[in-house]
Amino acid sequence: MPDSSTAPTIDDVAREARVSTATVSRVINDPDMVSAKTRERVQAVIEALGYTPNFAARFMAAKRTFTIGAIIPTMENAIFARGLQAFQEALHERGYTLLVSSSAYKAKVEEEQIRNLVARGADGLLLIGHDRDPAIYDYLDRQRVPVLVAWSYDETARAPCIGFDNRAAMRALTESVVDMGHRRLAMISGVSEQNDRARLRIAGVRDAMIAHGLDPASLDLIEVPYSIADGQAAFAQVMNRDTKPSIVLCGNDVLAAGAISGAEQLGLKVPDDVSVTGFDDIELAHVVRPPLTTMHVPHRAMGQMAAEELVGMIEEKRKGVSQNLKTSIVQRASVRAV
Amino acid sequence: MPDSSTAPTIDDVAREARVSTATVSRVINDPDMVSAKTRERVQAVIEALGYTPNFAARFMAAKRTFTIGAIIPTMENAIFARGLQAFQEALHERGYTLLVSSSAYKAKVEEEQIRNLVARGADGLLLIGHDRDPAIYDYLDRQRVPVLVAWSYDETARAPCIGFDNRAAMRALTESVVDMGHRRLAMISGVSEQNDRARLRIAGVRDAMIAHGLDPASLDLIEVPYSIADGQAAFAQVMNRDTKPSIVLCGNDVLAAGAISGAEQLGLKVPDDVSVTGFDDIELAHVVRPPLTTMHVPHRAMGQMAAEELVGMIEEKRKGVSQNLKTSIVQRASVRAV
DNA sequence: TGCTTTAACGTAACCGCTTACATTTTTGAC
């Protein structure tokens, strides 16, 4: 009789079922390698004892965990939620479990989490964006843990990625508003240090300005953390300049929602007094009033493709192939021509 | 020379530093048990080799992982985000790592995730709400994994919890609107099956109705998944009845945001034509127009206290003590007296 | 100096599983 006060091990099952531990292991991992009769007997014992194989032991012996780790900058807002959900679902279909950590946009924390996940035996890692210490990639190479980067496409980057061209997207959005007559541009961006998405979006705005004969130095740029309250505060700041912008381009929808709030607080009407744009097209974008003109990102497709690709890299032991997904401008009511 | 093509193990470090593996282990786990001289030498080798102890091996030998698992119903909306973030931060301060999974509001999936996290050696678990198969608690007991439930307070429940009284809170909110003259109530709730929060909030509404002489059966109740789109659709549905409600009470802010959108689509003004309330007081609540009257939940405090308590349970091997946190009504513009 | 304590370090068993290899049993052809 196994000690009922502690978790049953494979030995308990083996003893109870009168087989060797190898056989128990086989009915779990390779069922049709064992005869139907013993298989059923063993399964019954497993059931009766409520046995769950110990992951650590399993990992040590087999070097596989069927676990994927993902480290996202934040769970506080919904930016990554949808894509991650799709990622998780696609992973689940393929028999993998997703473990998520958040780094609070801190490089040091991210590094810690990466080591943590790897030490825990993650078979692969999903990371957001390319900006990080190259030493991390060396470490990952050494540990033979495949990595895939999402939310950012850069064919020159060291890691394969499934993402979109942040710079080109933001340039396109900016050009569209410049075409509508906007000349005095302000931008509320997320903190760009260690964040290529933010950095490239800023660059995209400048690209558009240059292309249209505007002085990129005239861009009134403020960097703040990604939160509604920060967007609100930053908006007040840009509207307090001597030459007020006719449009405020925001690094993402959360910031843009904050900007719209900020406008209301100042008694300004969007888009009559000032236009606002977002980026990402999360649900928030069509809940705020006015609804946000923003850049639509194929979150779910990105998550799904990332799952597919990462699993492929793991199972076929091959390099990942990058993909540049298309984004598209969604015109809503927060921008008007001037 | 250790094989540079593979991750260094404790043996590599020991060999290089000319000590035994026991000593290496000690400099990592109990540094002042070894002399300064050897300690420094070993540390240098660890540094040079980029050695990270293997978690699985460590767990097998020591039975501790300093990892806490949390399973939340969803990452798609921000309901749990803030509390979880606080939970994670508090955990981090105490030297623990948080691993998060989401169950998509599915009991089966949650069970799977629980087993997964336990098999992975989570030292403790944070679960949301009390509704689940009691067998799960048996399993957790047997595995000696402490569990703490959050987002719901119930002193009669099997697991200790840090939460709030969903029923009383919703009753209070309902009473406040009834006091303002509302008599025809509708409610858009999340799916209440396997979800005590949703169930208790519905019960709270009925409590209030009974207390004020209204027929609880007259409540027009619709249950939908928690999403803005669902809230929107449900709103159209309740407004399509013969006797339209004067107020629509929503199970949470996400649904309420959807309801407000829905109202706008139907050309209805909130709160002039119909009032709307939410629950949770997430950022979304003050971004929508009109801002939501809702029930404020102390998310961050809840997360922090949960971390503290769970770590206490683990380290002092004691039972958890439950706490009933206070919520409070936040009056904004989405409700008006009739 | 010699002997006892204490500090520092080493030895090796063990944690719970997988899997290569060895052994036994079953199957099927003659």
Next chain:
DNA sequence: GTCAAAAATGTAAGCGGTTACGTTAAAGCA
């Protein structure tokens, strides 16, 4: 019924750490 091949099962060696216990070196004291 034999015997070879195939199927089923068992044996035992790791995987990479931790730690109880034993051994050696240093320290303290008469």
